[in-house]
Amino acid sequence: MADILLQIAAVLIFFSIVLGVLRLIIGKTVVDRVVAIDMLTVVSISMIALYAHLSGRFLYLDVALVYGVLSFLAVLAIARFLEKGP
Structure with missing residues (x-):
């Protein structure tokens, strides 16, 4: 069942x-593309967590946690940049 x-x-x-x-390619605005990149980082974190479970090496969960924090900070920086405008 677990398999x-x-x-x-x-x-x-x-x-x-x-x-x-697809959303990254088709996105019409910069905000759409930033959201797509953020979603892809969340999906990659879930891939890392799944791999950690399959391999039995839970050190990868720490990597996923750090990656999530860095992704969050990057999205905040991009949002701040887009808020000010060009």
Whole structure:
């Protein structure tokens, strides 16, 4: 049962990557593209967490946590830059 759930999670992650890249390409505004990049970072964090579970090396969860914090700070910096305008 657990193997089936892990396979379903992997398929959902794959579809999330495809949809995120499509949104990144098709996005009409800069905000759409920033949201797509943020979504892709969240999906990559879930990939890291899934890999950590599959490999049994939970050190990768610390990597995912640091990556999430850095991603959050980057989105805040970009939002601040877009708020001021060019």
